[in-house]
Amino acid sequence: METIIEPDDGARGRLVVLAGDRGVSLSALSALIGRNTTYLQQFVRKGSPRKLEETDRRTLAEFFGVPETELGAPGRGGVVSAMPRAKAESTGIRAALADWADIPRLPLGASAGPGAVAAEEIPSGRLRFNNRWLKGQGLEPAHLSVIEVEGDSMEPTLRDGDEILVDRTPRPMRTGIHVIRLDDVLLVKRLEPGPAGTLRVISDNPAYPRMERAMQDVEIVGRVVWKGGRL
Numbered sequence: 001m002e003t004i005i006e007p008d009d010g011a012r013g014r015l016v017v018l019a020g021d022r023g024v025s026l027s028a029l030s031a032l033i034g035r036n037t038t039y040l041q042q043f044v045r046k047g048s049p050r051k052l053e054e055t056d057r058r059t060l061a062e063f064f065g066v067p068e069t070e071l072g073a074p075g076r077g078g079v080v081s082a083m084p085r086a087k088a089e090s091t092g093i094r095a096a097l098a099d100w101a102d103i104p105r106l107p108l109g110a111s112a113g114p115g116a117v118a119a120e121e122i123p124s125g126r127l128r129f130n131n132r133w134l135k136g137q138g139l140e141p142a143h144l145s146v147i148e149v150e151g152d153s154m155e156p157t158l159r160d161g162d163e164i165l166v167d168r169t170p171r172p173m174r175t176g177i178h179v180i181r182l183d184d185v186l187l188v189k190r191l192e193p194g195p196a197g198t199l200r201v202i203s204d205n206p207a208y209p210r211m212e213r214a215m216q217d218v219e220i221v222g223r224v225v226w227k228g229g230r231l
Helices: 008-022 026-032 039-046 054-064 085-097 131-136
Strands: 100-111 125-130 144-150 163-167 176-182 185-193 198-202 211-214 218-228
Touching: 008 026, 008 039, 008 054, 026 039, 026 054, 026 100, 100 131, 125 131, 125 163, 185 218
Parallel strands: 100 144
Antiparallel strands: 100 125, 144 163, 163 218, 176 185, 176 218, 185 198, 198 211
16 A cells, blocks of 8 residues: 655654754743744654644745745745745744753662762753743742752652752752752752751652651752753
């Protein structure tokens, strides 16, 4: 049986390449065309919608400075002239992209198990968050980082492989989940004030024992304010 190739099959791959070349996420591009942040991810990964709407396709083509045919416009070798990049950016695209903050991913793991020796904090990538959401949470991008959880001691709250957003803003300690350094080991634990200047270092997984440590022995790296992970 003859295989029918949809015109937009190539458009999906081309969109991914163009986004990578410009260093912009599909989420930001979705916001650019006035869609929800997962719209273009669904288009690329699940084929829904089957093709881009004409106005969306035109906006993206103008942004990237390419013919609309590269993004699935019908035509037989014809070229649709693209708006110059400078003109496209002057129409509000910069404002749309400014809605996002790129938070550095740090390769060191915050152990929810026996513990991980702290490594040099050199970013290994970035995770994009909406600036409006960050502002609503009282968070400043310059004080944030994303790290990966290792181990199972914080299950079911945090699972092995989850990514957590850590706020390093200096604040008074309050009950909650924090990334800490204890005995030169990086941990993610729930902290509660204890008696006589101590901190309770708690694992949400009841299989792990609680600890009480002198407050001066616990270095609080930051408070965990968000988590994300695979279903």
